Amino acid sequence: SQQGEEDPQALSIQEGENATMNCSYKTSINNLQWYRQNSGRGLVHLILIRSNEREKHSGRLRVTLDTSKKSSSLLITASRAADTASYFCAPTEYGNKLVFGAGTILRVKS
Amino acid sequence: GAGVSQSPSNKVTEKGKDVELRCDPISGHTALYWYRQSLGQGLEFLIYFQGNSAPDKSGLPSDRFSAERTGGSVSTLTIQRTQQEDSAVYLCASSLAPQLTDTQYFGPGTRLTVL
Numbered sequence A: 001s002q003q004g005e006e007d008p009q010a011l012s013i014q015e016g017e018n019a020t021m022n023c024s025y026k027t028s029i030n031n032l033q034w035y036r037q038n039s040g041r042g043l044v045h046l047i048l049i050r051s052n053e054r055e056k057h058s059g060r061l062r063v064t065l066d067t068s069k070k071s072s073s074l075l076i077t078a079s080r081a082a083d084t085a086s087y088f089c090a091p092t093e094y095g096n097k098l099v100f101g102a103g104t105i106l107r108v109k110s
Numbered sequence B: 001g002a003g004v005s006q007s008p009s010n011k012v013t014e015k016g017k018d019v020e021l022r023c024d025p026i027s028g029h030t031a032l033y034w035y036r037q038s039l040g041q042g043l044e045f046l047i048y049f050q051g052n053s054a055p056d057k058s059g060l061p062s063d064r065f066s067a068e069r070t071g072g073s074v075s076t077l078t079i080q081r082t083q084q085e086d087s088a089v090y091l092c093a094s095s096l097a098p099q100l101t102d103t104q105y106f107g108p109g110t111r112l113t114v115l
Helices: none
Strands: A005-007 A010-014 A019-024 A031-038 A042-050 A055-058 A061-066 A071-076 A085-092 A104-109 B005-007 B010-013 B019-024 B031-037 B044-050 B065-069 B075-079 B088-095 B110-114
Touching (some): A005 A085, A019 A085, A031 A061, A031 A071, A042 A071, A042 B088, A071 A085, B005 B088, B019 B110, B031 B075, B044 B065, B044 B075, B075 B088
Parallel strands (some): A010 A104, B010 B110
Antiparallel strands (some): A005 A019, A031 A085, A055 A061, A061 A071, B005 B019, B031 B044, B031 B088, B065 B075
16 A cells, blocks of 8 residues: 655644645555544544545545545534544555555644 | 454563553454554554455564464564564554455554663
């Protein structure tokens, strides 16, 4: 599996604002997953988008995938202090191990 | 069980000692993964078990690292003759099966500190 590169490295926003994180990868994928990690709940799967999907929603999360540009974005709307965490993308081949980059550190200020 | 569990949650050991880390996957999950995460870094794959197939050991950093999975359930990661660079959080994850879902569920991790 390949490593995704998250951008920006760090993001600081006010509660209620939207947060957008980007992920780029290099080769073809079966799916791309986003995970969140904070000290309270460890590493948690957020959403998976398959290579034949372009957009997916889950609650306040919206993920897009552009396979022609080999990139994905994660949008968190109406952010909350509890969204403060590190966010990782994992471009994944079928049934394979995950490889995370350094992630995007999101800080939501209340 | 309710989720993936790992023990111990913290382990401090002296350089040169052996350590064993345990992972209990979610009941019914056939795939089990070990990763490690060094401070401020991403996830580094170590080893992957799927059913009765031979494990994928391609991520093990040296022959001091080994893992086994008994009865298709509990797994133990063993690090022999620990070194300071082995200090990291060791994470275990399980998934139902690669053929059915690619979602991995992570345990809380074991924080290993080698003095």
